Amino acid sequence: MSPVISVEGLTRRFGAITVADNLSFAVGSGECLGIIGPNGAGKTSVFNMLAGAVRPQAGRIVLDGRDITDASQHARTLMGLGRTYQVPQPFGLLTAYENVLAAATFSRRSRGGEAEVARSVLVRTGLAARADVPAGSLPLLDRKRLELARAIALKPRVLLLDEIAGGLTEAEVAQLVALIRALKPDLAIIWIEHVTHALSAVADRIVAINFGSRIAEGTPAEVMAHPAVLEVYMGTVLDVAPHG
Amino acid sequence: MKGLAPIRPTLVAAAAVLCTGLMIATPWFVPEGNLRLMIEIFAVFAFAQGWNFLAGYVGIMSFGQQLFIGLGAYSLFLASNWTGLNPFLILPLSFVFSAAFAAAITPFVFRLRDAYLAISIWVIAEVVRLFISQRDALGSVSGLPLVATREMARSVVATSTFYYAGALAIVSVFGLYYVSVSRLGLALAAVRDNEGTASAIGINVWWTRFFGFVLGSGFTGLAGAVYYMSVFHVEPGGAFDPNWMVVMLFIVIIGGVGTIEGPIIGTAVYFLFRAWFAGTGNLYLMLLGAAAVLVMLISPSGIWGIVKSRLGIDLLGARRASGLDAPTKKARTAS
Ligand SMILES: Nc1ncnc2c1ncn2[C@@H]1O[C@H](COP(=O)(O)OP(=O)(O)O)[C@@H](O)[C@H]1O
Ligand SMILES: [Mg+2]
Numbered sequence: 001m002s003p004v005i006s007v008e009g010l011t012r013r014f015g016a017i018t019v020a021d022n023l024s025f026a027v028g029s030g031e032c033l034g035i036i037g038p039n040g041a042g043k044t045s046v047f048n049m050l051a052g053a054v055r056p057q058a059g060r061i062v063l064d065g066r067d068i069t070d071a072s073q074h075a076r077t078l079m080g081l082g083r084t085y086q087v088p089q090p091f092g093l094l095t096a097y098e099n100v101l102a103a104a105t106f107s108r109r110s111r112g113g114e115a116e117v118a119r120s121v122l123v124r125t126g127l128a129a130r131a132d133v134p135a136g137s138l139p140l141l142d143r144k145r146l147e148l149a150r151a152i153a154l155k156p157r158v159l160l161l162d163e164i165a166g167g168l169t170e171a172e173v174a175q176l177v178a179l180i181r182a183l184k185p186d187l188a189i190i191w192i193e194h195v196t197h198a199l200s201a202v203a204d205r206i207v208a209i210n211f212g213s214r215i216a217e218g219t220p221a222e223v224m225a226h227p228a229v230l231e232v233y234m235g236t237v238l239d240v241a242p243h244g
Numbered sequence: 245m246k247g248l249a250p251i252r253p254t255l256v257a258a259a260a261v262l263c264t265g266l267m268i269a270t271p272w273f274v275p276e277g278n279l280r281l282m283i284e285i286f287a288v289f290a291f292a293q294g295w296n297f298l299a300g301y302v303g304i305m306s307f308g309q310q311l312f313i314g315l316g317a318y319s320l321f322l323a324s325n326w327t328g329l330n331p332f333l334i335l336p337l338s339f340v341f342s343a344a345f346a347a348a349i350t351p352f353v354f355r356l357r358d359a360y361l362a363i364s365i366w367v368i369a370e371v372v373r374l375f376i377s378q379r380d381a382l383g384s385v386s387g388l389p390l391v392a393t394r395e396m397a398r399s400v401v402a403t404s405t406f407y408y409a410g411a412l413a414i415v416s417v418f419g420l421y422y423v424s425v426s427r428l429g430l431a432l433a434a435v436r437d438n439e440g441t442a443s444a445i446g447i448n449v450w451w452t453r454f455f456g457f458v459l460g461s462g463f464t465g466l467a468g469a470v471y472y473m474s475v476f477h478v479e480p481g482g483a484f485d486p487n488w489m490v491v492m493l494f495i496v497i498i499g500g501v502g503t504i505e506g507p508i509i510g511t512a513v514y515f516l517f518r519a520w521f522a523g524t525g526n527l528y529l530m531l532l533g534a535a536a537v538l539v540m541l542i543s544p545s546g547i548w549g550i551v552k553s554r555l556g557i558d559l560l561g562a563r564r565a566s567g568l569d570a571p572t573k574k575a576r577t578a579s
Binding site: 092107119129 | 427430431433434436437438440441442443444445446447448449502563564565566567568569
């Protein structure tokens, strides 16, 4: 089966910082690729390049067999790419419902049924009770739910999720995992996540990156046990909590 | 108000029909002198709504919309004087010309952001004012008369101009309402709130802003043509006067930016102030300024913002109700 989205030799530097160093991966429909790595590794930057917000300096991005490396952001969305932002970016003066309605409305060329899509997505993401609240006055956790809701309402073929499980309770993480599993059969999912047990429950493969380079790839169990990954995370833990 | 939500479209449509009917009947009941004042009020209200549309619905802050007042007026006067055509028939031309001019400057001004964009349009207005001032064919500093209206009966001119001004006012309320609740209105609101996310949900941000800017500026041009048609004479110092911008800002800020009702209140306040204090010279301007500052300190969303949040009244807001059963009442009493 040919992949829905594939990346070849993706490279990008910001001054002295390398956020992507010759990265390559491919994800097929019904598949979930996890991405892990320490803060500042370049994970979000990879999403920015996939979505078209940041141009790569080298490499190619192919969606459904079409080279989209030079396509605009909105064109990629119309071709089936949907993303969430790690730091929520809602339409602040619009309600949660209107945020999702806009996504359902402008992401496809055919009309009809947008309101129904928006309502059902809000119910699925646990935002029904907040539907008519302006997004700018929602608490952070609800704004993160709204990121997921907006991305789902795009009905994408490729779903890019950037740290959506942080801050949730165990029960909420379980609900989130169930939701993403339910979406998965029709989608190619790429999921950046620090809550590794949630990621491991859904991802078929995980790529670990550091300084923009791939340091490990494999099944969740393989990557979590990989010496290079352990070293990076041990280092992080020791750096952050030397007295812990 | 919640209970009225399902029948709101009907109520708004009924109000639009009612206002149109009143507008058509007015010249039969109102003396010509008062018609002239109403024309001025409606035109100034349309200026304010044009700016409010850009600032509050499209998200483009321009400090140079007097540019389009002047362009609308000059395009009408010149076209009518040169061709001898009835200005009332060719009035839509001022919309077309102003919109085309707006379209032509977008590649330049859209490269700029925020304050730079705001000021760049003001600079263009000054350049156009100087350009006209130095050309005899365009009337230079002393301006142009509207020749064609001289031979028409004054009452016909007053009534026709009144109908155009009334149409501007109706479009400023109901046209803006229907745009804001439309698909275009949703795209504009998304772009206004967050351009990055708007792109990410499939909106072409550049073209959406372009369309909003051209539409709003064309409308201001049309209103400018109507205003100067009612005074039969246009000169560059008046038509491109930055004070127009001050009036628009005052009305919209005091009433409430991004609302339809706000500038209605703002326009009423402006003309009341003028009627009461215009004889006081500089004190009048200071009072205008003080009133604007006072309202901004109390409520950044203007007088209508206070009404909306205190009384929960939202007559013409663009809210799209989800129809989901939210525990709104419980949440309200709890908070
Ligand atoms: N547009 C940008 N300009 C300059 N530096 C950037 C930009 N975007 C990201 N960076 C830098 O690139 C590095 C990687 O950032 P990011 O991709 O957000 O990492 P991650 O998501 O893995 O935490 C960070 O040091 C960040 O400051
Ligand atoms: Mg990140």
